[in-house]
Amino acid sequence: MNFSRKIPVGISQCAMGDAVRFNGGHKHSKVCTELLGQCFDYVPLCPEVAIGMGVPRKPIHLLVEKDGAPVDAVRVIGVDDASVDVTAPLRDYADSVVPELQKVRGYIFMQNSPSCGLRGVRRYLANGHGIDSEGVGVFARRLQQQFPHLPMEEVGRLNNNELRENFLTRVFAYDAWFRYVESDGSEDAVAQGDEGSVDKNSGDKRPGISGRPLSFLARVIEFYTAYKYLLMAHHQDKTRALGKVLADAKSMSEAELAFEVRGRIMEILSRPASRKDKTNALMHSAGHLSEFLDKREKAELKDLIEDYRVGHKPLSAVLTLLRHYLPRSPHSFIHSQVLLAAEPAELGLCDFS
Ligand code: SF4
Known part of the structure; x- marks a missing residue:
């Protein structure tokens, strides 16, 4: 790779x-x-x-x-x-x-x-x-x-495979945060920035995770939205609590918001994702696609998620099928989900022999 x-x-x-x-x-x-x-x-x-x-x-x-x-x-x-x-x-x-x-x-x-x-x-x-x-x-x-x-x-x-996957997930997320949220639009400038720094000019619009120019707050919300199901796979209650913080975010300065949200995201991801919570996040993802599936396809997807829940099928099998159906949905929310993107194991970063 x-x-x-x-x-x-x-x-x-x-x-x-x-x-x-x-x-x-x-x-x-x-x-x-x-x-x-x-x-x-x-x-x-x-x-x-x-x-x-x-x-x-x-x-x-x-x-x-x-x-x-x-x-x-x-x-x-x-x-x-x-x-x-x-x-x-x-x-x-x-x-x-x-x-x-x-x-x-x-x-x-x-x-x-x-x-x-x-x-x-x-x-x-x-x-x-x-x-x-x-x-x-x-x-x-x-x-x-x-x-x-x-x-x-x-x-x-x-x-350890699980600890390695968790570290990779955190590094990828931390890297993405500094590229798409606390970024001034140039990789070099990000590299030289202060970890606690954010946009100096809050009126500036810069590319978010989708590539569209957005205000700082909009970039934070877009990042949270894209990571939502991955975060839920690690800690559902803390993910919902983070959503509430964002609902009140207008009263916070950019620096306060950046520190708070970045800290909460990294704390949530530091908890290894359990099979139970991953199953829950996969079912939420499947729910977004169900209106575009026929009866047989819905049943096949449901059975596959159940096979994953009981340990008979790997996560990659479910992700592959979800991605297969993804183009049928016109909704950007489900297309943006990092959970459905290539995970460390699929990138060949988790098995070493
Ligand atoms: S990097 Fe140097 S100080 Fe750190 S553990 Fe290795 S040898 Fe010791």
């Missing part, structure tokens, strides 16, 4: 196969480089090398004063020499790469690292005893704070 446009994504450099680890080795991930590399244009960073620790280097770990300490109450110190403290340099380095990372639409971190780990990093007391696994790497944590909605995942978790 060749992707005409690759999406910029940050990644821990050791996952690319570069020998930047403390022991002079790497942790090459073929899933990242060979599979996801088909659609991602990587920005590899190694924070420990970047702050001058060298290769090889003495190991570091997360230090806390007591059990249950908050996630930010950590220091990154030398395992053998507690006077080595690289907490501030790692945080400062994260702040320094924020401008470079404005263009990325996702970040893949190496697990278990006191710099890059996203979750479950081992924490230690001053006496060297491991106390818990509640830590987040200091570099990763700073980037979470700088880019609160940026899709992030760990290298190891991407070996």
Whole structure:
């Protein structure tokens, strides 16, 4: 599969196969480089090398004063020499790469690292005893704070088909948001923009997801509309709540609205879509087409969705049939649904052997 446009994504450099680890080795991930590399244009960073620790280097770990300490109450110190403290340099380095990372639409971190780990990093007391696994790497944590909605995942978790599909869904959506909603109409300008920035001139009309020139609010509503059934497949209640936010959107500034809607969309998508909720969204989609189907076609589609619900048929079988009937409907709503567009599995991005 060749992707005409690759999406910029940050990644821990050791996952690319570069020998930047403390022991002079790497942790090459073929899933990242060979599979996801088909659609991602990587920005590899190694924070420990970047702050001058060298290769090889003495190991570091997360230090806390007591059990249950908050996630930010950590220091990154030398395992053998507690006077080595690289907490501030790692945080400062994260702040320094924020401008470079404005263009990325996702970040893949190496697990278990006191710099890059996203979750479950081992924490230690001053006496060297491991106390818990509640830590987040200091570099990763700073980037979470700088880019609160940026899709992030760990290298190891991407070996799991469902987690990989979910990450891809989030990256595609985040990328689409910045292309069609918080865009000034040029890819380059988007890449250089501030994550929190929106149109400076609210009167400007710019191309939305449909390509038609629209006001900022109209672009947000159009984006939500196109993503509606995909969002419902992830969380029905939160999708309806987002619809209510949009109904009152006129009282919000563009910056407030962009932050609110972007955050809610990414939160909804971060919940893996269940088969039950996907079935519900597929039935809603089928409902839009039923008036254009004869009795036999309706029954066939209904049976296929039921086969998917009980696990006898893959999602792609249902999507293929829905797409087959799609041209019969003149209604733009159903044509715009991202749920019916090619999904990561169909793009060949979910199976790796
Ligand atoms: S986990 Fe992060 S800090 Fe450690 S080698 Fe990999 S990129 Fe460098």
